[in-house]
Amino acid sequence: MSKRVRSREVCADCSAPEPRWASVNRGVLICDECCSIHRGLGRHSSQVRHLTHSPWPSSQLQMVQTLYGNGANSIWEHSLLDPSSSVSGKRKANPQDRVHPNKTEFIKAKYQMLAYVHRMPCREDDSVTAKDLSKQLHSSVRTGNLETCLRLLSLGAQANFFHPEKGNTPLHIAAKAGQMLQAELLAVYGADPGALDSSGKTPIDYARQAGHQELAERLVEIQYELTDRLTFYLCGRRPDHRNGQHFIIPQMADSSLDLSEFAKAAKKKLQSLSNHQFEELAMDVYDEVDRRETDAVWLATQNHSTLVTDTTVVPFLPVNPEYSSTRNQGRQKLARFSAHEFATLVIDILTDAKRRQWGNSCESPKENVELILQGIDSRHNSESQDNDQPDYDSVASDEDPVTKVNSSESSDLSDGPITVQEFMEVKSALTASEAKIQQLLKVNCHLSEELRSMQSKLNSLQTENTTLRWQTPSGQQHLQAPFGRHPPRGGRALSMYETGSSPRQYPHRAETTRHEDGVILQPFPTNVSTEAPLFPLDFSDAVEPGEEGEEDATLPCTEDVICKTEQITKNIQELLRAAQETKHESFLPCSEKICVAVKEMAALFPKRPSSETVRGSLCLLTSSASRLHGECQKAAEHNPCPSDIQLVTQQVIQCAYDIAKAAKQLVTVTTKENNN
Structure with a gap:
């Protein structure tokens, strides 16, 4: 596959034609739908700008267009270009995919988890690898090969690396060589134009001494980027x-x-x-x-x-x-x-x-x-x-x-006469307000559809749990595969809520409790994708997968797990009814009932299960309940604005979704293990 774009520009994430937005730090162009997801990732993951309506330094825009034209997207989709990826079920999004969950999951995996980036061979000392990459970056910035430098930065090279032998940073080298676009790329990744070399000179000094006056002036602008933007x-x-x-x-x-x-x-x-x-x-x-x-x-x-x-x-x-x-x-x-x-x-x-x-x-x-x-x-x-x-x-x-x-x-x-300028400004403001009103109306319609869908899924879950109860006489009879489907390869039961050709995979990082969206959820690990709760509840006495002690392979009986699942499902249905009837004052009491039921269910399992699937499901269950309680607390605030309450309701639905999914997974794996 050629790196260069052979036809018209397309979205880097879903291949939709004529993308109108750019992700500056990723060097790609994206469509409106994918941009809506990028904006929710945060600037630390993706810095988005409109190609024509946002103010751009010309050299920065040229840097992004050069990266896009030279195949920068292949850096972020490296493993997807491997023919074996189609066998494993991995694929990128397409224009026809729904924003949720298809495009959202793909874009989060691509840019937040860096799931498709080429990985360096593991070494005992990661700092050695980062130092080697940074030295390569130091050498590469003297050339015009932007995509090579972006690849090194994606692997962990440091934009402010101080070369011990050369006595300067990559930005010093780029400035001396007159590489304007390399300087733009380094600046996007945090390079400091005011950094001093071993002789006390800055990259700005290097550019001026080499006669690159335009680059020197641009580096001064970058140095004052924060205050200039404000x-x-x-x-x-x-x-x-x-x-x-x-x-x-x-x-x-x-x-x-x-x-x-x-x-x-x-x-x-x-x-x-x-x-x-x-x-x-x-x-x-x-x-x-x-x-x-x-x-x-x-x-x-x-x-x-x-x-x-x-x-x-x-x-x-x-x-x-x-x-x-x-x-x-x-x-x-x-x-x-x-x-x-x-x-x-x-x-x-x-x-x-x-x-x-x-x-x-x-x-x-x-x-x-x-x-x-x-x-x-x-x-x-x-x-x-x-x-x-x-x-x-x-x-x-x-x-x-x-x-x-x-x-x-x-x-x-x-009291006085209104000028034409005043009239046009007021008219423009009214148009913007009308657009926001229409947007909120559409969000409300979409929210109603999600509520109906969740209600249907919960009814299905309750029916299946009842069926399982009747199929378990004394725990002796061998049951069929739970919920009428067989577990997929890898030993993990596929939830009825998951879509796509394969379950999401998240890299396991030992001894860390940092959540993928940023908030630390002690003591839970990070192999479960949830939004970050700002008001975490204390579930430490229910499950502590990070505590010291031997792993326990004992699992509760299927009957008890099903009973607790039905209790959780009943409480979630009550919460969804409150959401449908816009009774936001009922959110907090409902969430407290759900949290109690979740804690009781988690208490059925050992504190350190040996099964990785059980650990993951318990983490999803308890962290989602914690997040749900935090979102419901927001809904209880005094006189929240309509847009805020719409967002909170959406988050509440998502939390309920994750809790139901985790409960379903625990029923599935418990049934399977107890009958093996």
Whole structure:
């Protein structure tokens, strides 16, 4: 198979024609449906931008297009290109596949689990392998072969690797060689343009000394990428780095709130953070800006009459597995900030970033720039101002599409004549609001379909469990394969809820409890795919697969397991009825009943089962119950907005799905083992 695309551009994940989005750090182009899944993975997995509606540095866009054209997708689908993969049942998604679960499972496996990436031979010391890969990267960036460097980065090469013999980093080498696209790729993977070599020189110095002025200017922009992005979000303008202007500090038109004692205390607390803590907060705010801007582009580019509603809303930042659960919760709370609150936070971060870099007494006239975020009238009147005082838009936000105006201006807007510009802005805001309303209606219809489907599946599960009960006289008679089907190869019973040609496989990592979506679920392992619970319950006395002790092959009798499964099923049905009737206040009591039933069922099994299938099913059962309780707690919050309650309901359904699946698996494996 040729690396180069022989026909028109197609989606890297499902081969749909004319992809309109790009994943910057993966070097691929993707369609709208696949992009909706990528957005839910988080920027640590995929950094998405629209090819035409998102602001792009030209060299970065060229880097992505070059990677895509040179077959970067084969890096992420390496094992799928192996003819034997078709025998094992592995296949990539196609345009006709449903977003859930087909495309979602494939994309998560491809980019989160890196299930199809070529694996290096195992060594005793992984650090040696990473060092060797980083040295290869250090040598490769002097050439124009982008896909080779991306392959090395995908295998674990470090973009900021300091070569002990050469005394510099890969970005120093790329800058000296004038490799603009290599520098863009390294920067996407975290390379620091301000890193010092053994002589105290930065990659920017290397580029200037070699005569690559354009590359040097781009590296300066990359160095200030975070603050530039925050400034552009607020006022649509970037600093003029060529002329030594590195910061623009906007100001709110109505700054009266900044005079309150609460605002002063908040600013003092921000200033008291250590540099490391401040950097983490700034990066989290940067990610939230990216989420809000991408949501705005997403809504503006969708055909709302045929909108795919499976995964259209990303209401808060997805969980990053590299961060603590506390930090992940704090990141998600950023979505609750109103436009004014979030703009105030961004301005405070810009101000403190400048203070930390230049010091309190090191301000230059070029840095001391204050921009007033004007309302509609002031923007209209500012057209007559000279070029030194350009007009700027109010804070952009997906939460408040209507431009905010000052209280002193609102009377002029309501009592005086309305200009054409004002009318068009209000009309545009109303159109955006109508689009969101239509989107929520479609999400509601899809949610109703999922509820009906889950109710049908649970009824089927209850019937099958009753059948099994009648088929078990005293545990002596040999039963047929449970639920009328035989276990697939590999010794693991296939759940009736699973679709596709083969069960999902997840790499086993010993002695780790980090969940695939990021939250640590002590004491459960990571070989089960679930969403991360932010409010985990204590099931430690029910099952502790990580504790010390000998493995126990004893399993409870099938009759007891079926009895507990029926109890869980009954409680899930009650929860789904509450969801169908939109009785969200009933979610929490129902979830507590389910958690009690799950704990009782888990208590039937030994604390350290010898069967890997049992361990996996118990982990899925208990972690899903924990996650369910957390989601139901969200539904119990006071006056949640419609989009939030829709999302919570979807998550509750997914949790119920996983609990039912795990219970089914435990019944199946217990029946099988007891009759062997």
